Amino acid sequence: MNNQFEKRSDFVVVANRLSVDRVVADDGSETWRTSPGGLVTALEPVMQSRRGSAWVGWPGSPDEELEPFVHDGIQLVPVSLSAQDVTEYYEGFSNATLWPLFHDGVAFPEYHREWWDAYVRVNRRFAEAAAAVAAEGAQVWVQDYQLLLVPRMLRTLRPDLYIGFFLHIPFPPMELFVQLPWRAEILDGLLGSDLVGFQIAGGASNFIHLVSERLGYPTGDDTVTLPDGRVCAARAYPISIPTQRFADLAADPAVQERAREIRAELDDPELLFLGVDRLDYTKGIKHRLRAFGELVTSGQLDPDRAAFLQVATPSRERVEEYKMLRDEIDRIVGRINGSVGRIGRQPVTYLHTHYPREEMVAMYSAADVMVVSPLRDGMNLVAKEYIACRRNGDGALVLSEFTGAADELSEWTYSINPYDINGMKATMLRAATDAPEERQRRMAALREQVFTHDIDRWAESFLADMG
Numbered sequence: 064m065n066n067q068f069e070k071r072s073d074f075v076v077v078a079n080r081l082s083v084d085r086v087v088a089d090d091g092s093e094t095w096r097t098s099p100g101g102l103v104t105a106l107e108p109v110m111q112s113r114r115g116s117a118w119v120g121w122p123g124s125p126d127e128e129l130e131p132f133v134h135d136g137i138q139l140v141p142v143s144l145s146a147q148d149v150t151e152y153y154e155g156f157s158n159a160t161l162w163p164l165f166h167d168g169v170a171f172p173e174y175h176r177e178w179w180d181a182y183v184r185v186n187r188r189f190a191e192a193a194a195a196v197a198a199e200g201a202q203v204w205v206q207d208y209q210l211l212l213v214p215r216m217l218r219t220l221r222p223d224l225y226i227g228f229f230l231h232i233p234f235p236p237m238e239l240f241v242q243l244p245w246r247a248e249i250l251d252g253l254l255g256s257d258l259v260g261f262q263i264a265g266g267a268s269n270f271i272h273l274v275s276e277r278l279g280y281p282t283g284d285d286t287v288t289l290p291d292g293r294v295c296a297a298r299a300y301p302i303s304i305p306t307q308r309f310a311d312l313a314a315d316p317a318v319q320e321r322a323r324e325i326r327a328e329l330d331d332p333e334l335l336f337l338g339v340d341r342l343d344y345t346k347g348i349k350h351r352l353r354a355f356g357e358l359v360t361s362g363q364l365d366p367d368r369a370a371f372l373q374v375a376t377p378s379r380e381r382v383e384e385y386k387m388l389r390d391e392i393d394r395i396v397g398r399i400n401g402s403v404g405r406i407g408r409q410p411v412t413y414l415h416t417h418y419p420r421e422e423m424v425a426m427y428s429a430a431d432v433m434v435v436s437p438l439r440d441g442m443n444l445v446a447k448e449y450i451a452c453r454r455n456g457d458g459a460l461v462l463s464e465f466t467g468a469a470d471e472l473s474e475w476t477y478s479i480n481p482y483d484i485n486g487m488k489a490t491m492l493r494a495a496t497d498a499p500e501e502r503q504r505r506m507a508a509l510r511e512q513v514f515t516h517d518i519d520r521w522a523e524s525f526l527a528d529m530g
Contacts, residue, residue: 071198072117072138076106077189077217079153079209081120081141083134095134099420101444102206102231104305105518108138109526117196119189125149131196142192144185151181157209158379160243165208165232166345166439167465168239170384179245182430183212186252190216200224204530205256207231212248227529228256231302232441233467234266237273250274254287254295258529262441262467263508264299271297300425300525301471302442306517309451312424321425330408332370334495337430339423339445340437342375342415344388347436347463347481352411355434355489356399363492366403366410372426374414388456389415427452432494434461435468438483442467448475450509459494459502460509461487471516475508 076082080377082103083095097103111114117138122129125148129141144152164172190213197203205213205228214226252274253259261267269283271273275282280289287295312318325334336355340346358364375392380383391488396413403410418426427433433449441467450460450472462469462476469478477494479487494502 070115071201072115072196073198073201074110074113074116075118075119075193075197075201076110076205076206077119077193077203077210077213078206079100079121079157081122081139082107082118082137083122085123085332088147090254094133097135101304101518103301104308105302105522106204107135109522110520111135115125119192119196127281138196138197140192142185142189143441148181148185151175152177152185153209154379159384161208161211162232162345164239165235165242167233167235169345169438172242174242174244175360177414186210186212187216190220191212193217194220194375200225202227202526204229204526204529211328212252213255214259215252225530226256226258227258227525228253229260229302229525230266230441231262232261233267233439234261234432237276239268240273241277246273247277250278254278254280254289256295257293258525259295260300260525261296261297262299262301263470267297267299296527296528299486300521301467301516302444302450303513303516303518303521304444304447305465305519306447306451306514309424309448310454310514312421313452313454315421318421318428321422321427325425325429327368329372332368332371334364334432335427335430335489336369336371336432336434336495337449338371338373338375338434338436339426340375341378342385342389342392343378344384345437346375346439348373348375348392348483349388350438350481350487351391351434351436351491352395352399354484354491355411356395356402357484357494358488362489363494367408369410369495371411372414372419372430373411374416374423374426375435376417389450399442422451423448428454432459432461432491434491434522435465435466436461436463436479436487438463438481439470440466444468446472447513450506450513453506453510456503456506456510457499458506459497460505461491471512472509475505475512 084098086094087095119140120143121144125146128143159173163170202225214228271282274287282289285298297505359366396411399411400409427449435446446468460476464478465482477490477491
């Protein structure tokens with residue numbers, strides 16, 4: 064191991080990606096910057112407060128061998144993936160098998176033995192990297208569905224470690240999970256942990272039930288007793304956001320001015336709906352656009368007064384399912400704008416690109432109604448980001464009941480079943496036309512929830528329970 068890592072780390076995060084992105088300057092020189100993603104935002108303060116913490120992950124480019132290095136005081140341990148690994152472990156088993164299966168089979172999961180073999184091979188590589196950098200008795204926190212086997216592999220290599228695992232996506236019920244040919248291996252992989260965290264209590268219950276029924280181990284309400292006497296706990300830890308950071312950004316005069324510019328660029332609609340998602344078939348983008356399209360074509364919403372801004376950031380562009388989704392959304396948007404649009408005024412503005420956080424906060428600040436309509440979602444942090452940015456206490460959140468966020472927020476949101484287009488239309492219309500006092504009452508309660516249960520509280524509670 065590189066000399067700078069002769070002192071091992073007492074706290075190690077293991078995730079599919081490193082916590083940094085590569086930046087290439089005009090002259091071809093390369094540097095690294097901290098990734099803007101939610102996981103990095105959540106864990107970076109925790110890691111920086113623990114001197115010499117390490118992050119194990121893939122740097123993002125195939126067939127690249129990198130030595131460990133330090134960035135902003137965090138030791139980064141790159142794990143190499145070949146082009147074949149990316150195809151079979153990441154695009155294949157992780158995102159064409161586990162992702163659709165764990166999202167209630169919204170798309171059909173594919174089961175290929177060579178993908179499974181790659182998944183085992185790559186998970187072992189991550190476990191070996193974590194075992195090499197972790198100090199005696201260290202806390203190792205493994206993240207998400209790409210690394211379900213790592214806890215058991217790591218436990219075998221380093222039984223002295225405290226091992227936690229957090230699943231950021233839903234965990235399916237038995238009826239779906241048992242489709243997986245390697246179901247026992249996945250359950251055993253997770254049971255290598257001391258603590259397995261889920262977004263909602265239902266995920267933890269599904270896991271405990273599966274272990275009891277399929278592996279036959281003794282279980283309590285939130286524990287599993289292993290044959291060697293060790294106990295694995297399984298509990299819900301709903302993830303959140305750095306709420307105050309979003310609120311501070313929304314209060315920035317430059318961001319406020321940009322919010323006004325956004326409305327002006329959209330021809331100053333009286334009513335602005337917003338959708339912000341990664342382009343994914345689980346997000347219900349087609350469903351909300353159809354609902355809005357029917358509202359404006361029927362005249363229930365005036366297309367000269369109402370507009371919908373939909374941002375869909377690129378995702379898994381090489382996967383055929385995602386290419387088809389992008390084409391279908393393009394057709395839906397074209398149909399709506401072709402039917403009721405006019406020169407200089409399109410009811411739907413569809414943006415398929417990445418935006419910096421400041422621009423997203425400006426969009427949240429500009430929108431009157433946020434529509435979050437996933438068919439299935441582990442949590443959905445966009446809903447919480449919108450709430451954090453509503454500094455004047457206005458705005459309305461239309462939220463799918465099939466998100467983890469609904470467990471915390473549905474009492475004060477405008478709740479929808481995204482499969483029910485007529486119901487979604489009625490709820491979107493109600494959110495847009497409710498009395499200002501009612502919308503402010505709801506938003507005040509939402510903001511109290513999101514400011515009280517922020518990302519720091521999430522990380523602290525998990526790590527305290529992990530041991």
